[in-house]
Amino acid sequence: MPAFRQVLPILVVLAAVIALGYPLALVFGLPLARRDLSDLRKWRKELVTSLAPSDLTPLAEGGAITFSPQPGRSVLVLEGHPLEVEPDTDANAVAAAAGRPLLVPGEVPERLTDLLYRFPVEALAGEGADAIYAGTRLLKEGISPAAERPDGKRLDFTFEGAEGPVLVADRLLLEGEGFNFDQGRVILSEAPPFGSEVRRIAADYAVLDAAAGIVALARPAAAPLQWAQEVVRLAERLGGESDGANRLFTLEHTPVLENDRGRALYLDGSPLRGNGERPSERVSGERATFTFESASGLVVLDGRVLIEGIDYHHSGTEVVFVKPPARNARLRLHPDYLLVDPERGEVLLAEPPMPGAVLWVAEYSYYSEPACGPTLYQCFLALPQHPVPFPHWIARRVAPFMSKFPLNDERNVVRATFYTTLGTLAALGLGGIVGILLAVVFVLLRPLERALLPWVVASQTIPIIALVPVLLLVLGNFGITIQTSLLPTALIGAYIVFFPVVVGTVKGLRSIDPLALDLMRSYAATPSQLFLKIRFPAAVPFLFTSLKLGTAAALVGALVAETESNNRRGLGFQILGQVQSGNVADVWILLILSGLLGIGLVALVGLLERIFAPWKRA
């Protein structure tokens, strides 16, 4: 039973943490997670493009063409025209349907060095850039920028997922000549100039200079490098019947990015324009006739598709409204098509396509899913910095946070706690002594009390946060900073501590029973005896009560002082730093640590009280 009694407080704390921490974390976290789920801007964007075959061999030899990944609704496209062949068929069938080779070879690139090639400029423009291959292997383009910015001095850089040579501006650096590795970092032998671009090839090749047609390879090509002007590709076909009347088609992946500049829709061989044209005239509210660039298309007023013949009629490039549109209404003419419902990927064509016509898309973007995951729970777990983290998240951070810096680094948390403790203790000592002296003076010289007490009270109405910078500035002139000395923390803490000590000690010194004073008078005691033997001991419990109050306040004072910008010592600095970098769990650790420190310091004062005032009732 006694063992249980000892463990009980810990159990109670644990139960409170679990009973409060988890529901609070849920209550505060779920709305954020829900917002993440519903906010499209926080969703991952995925690009749908037409695919080149993963292997070029069959194009030359007539085997089956494979594409990966396999899209659902798809159509084979060559030179911008859909082929009337089922995808995933053999190359000969495709070739027969196309009536020509499936690969149009381009100019052979000029080899400058093992890694540098000069291509015809048009090879690197547009989609054609996909079709660089070595032998029959299609090469992939990829480049990764450095995580750090060059400042003219920095030599070490890190890259994500890149293994090839390093590019500084348009210069190619090789391992061993120009850069070396050190613990996963790239160390350049020469610092790149400020503002220059430092990148690293992430895949097979990167375009070094598109205007000059220079391409850099990650490694020397195993086979002669070639460029295909055109390769058969697999594109997505829009859903919907081409029966000569239907105008509504659907994109496969939804929701579709509404303002997608890269979206490229084709009807058979001709590209469709999706962007709306603005009228040449202002929508004034009176005007009913507007001029557009195109002579036909969908007229859209404030997102509503108008019906020709009822709402308006065309007259050349002019649109004549039956009723003038409202002032400043958003009027657009979509010459070929309109994305009517991005959510469902619905596309409305201005004219129904001819029966059998193929509507396909070479490229568009859609929101694949929330960046955090498809469910609320996943999004909640993925919330990177959650204002009220789950208790176990905090617990999990304790060890890494404590050992983030070595013990001899002043940014180490244990060391920071030590600094704050020392500062608070110094503040207690200083504030206690000043407070006691003031109290004694006040009790001995009443007029002085009347003169000074208002100022003592006024001193406490000055917000400490305003006082700290001033004090630190003044001390800084003498070369005393928190970084180098305990004095500033002690002074600021003492400034807070001395007030309760003065008030408590004055009360204590005056707390004597009048009879006790009579008794001392009957002993013909001298004033100093009265003070030392009666008044002062009577004030001791009051003093300790004040000190306990002061301790908590002094700790806050020390923490505030430590948030000063030039300081890197103490828990105050830690809290500020973690708040600024948004490490919520770490902030919580620091809050708990500060709380425990406060409990510990007050307990220490209590221990002193037991030593110096043992007569108090238990």
Place this chain on the structure above:
Amino acid sequence: MVEPRPSAPTGCEGTEVVIEVDGLSMVYSERGAETVALQDANLSVLNGEFVSLIGPSGCGKTTLLRLVADLIQPTSGRLEVAGKSPRQARLDREYGYVFQAPVLYDWRTVLKNVMLPLEIMGVPRDERRLRAARLLERVGLSGFHQQYPWQLSGGMQQRVSIARALAFDPKLLLMDEPFGALDEITREAMNLELLRIWEETRKTVVFVTHSIPEAVFLSGRIVVMTPRPGKIERVVEVDLPYPRDPETRESERFFELATEVREALRGGH
């Protein structure tokens, strides 16, 4: 019972007058209103005498005691304590004062509380320890040296207070309703104890009380006082022989004297 004890109620210890009160008056004035706390009091207390002051609240008995102790100064009249002015008597530590409340110092142990007056008077450490221990033994608290006051009962606290008043061996013991806050049973035990101590030490005691039986049981003389204005109504001589014991309380003479005091008190109204 074979030891010689003072048996006569008055005068047996000699005729030295310890307290001489002559036409003493005390008027408190506060915001223009004057209260006559004591009017024209005359009293002599002889050495070794046990004198009680009795009377209802506001009759000036505590005022008289405080005047003797030089805790307040009289408005008019003459007062001599141990043949000196009250102030000089106080400075010479001629009396020990026991209040209604024990007035012990919380931060001092029982022993140190008793040692306090000796400390103030500059008695060497070893001697004051010795004297304090002796006095605690006398009041029956030998085993409580290291206790703090709050650990004692009310009666024990008052005994510490008496030991403290006797610590520096004053000529005179002034007691202001010392047992007023105690229950009846403890009070009677304390009365016996006080009598024993008085008989051992032969101090002159001036004892303020509300209680007629207490006054009769303890005193050689009872000064009956009446209020508004506070004055001495009469002095009743108690001729019960010392030493007194619980049976004294049941004697006929005890009741007669109590009745006499009661009537004297009533006479003042």
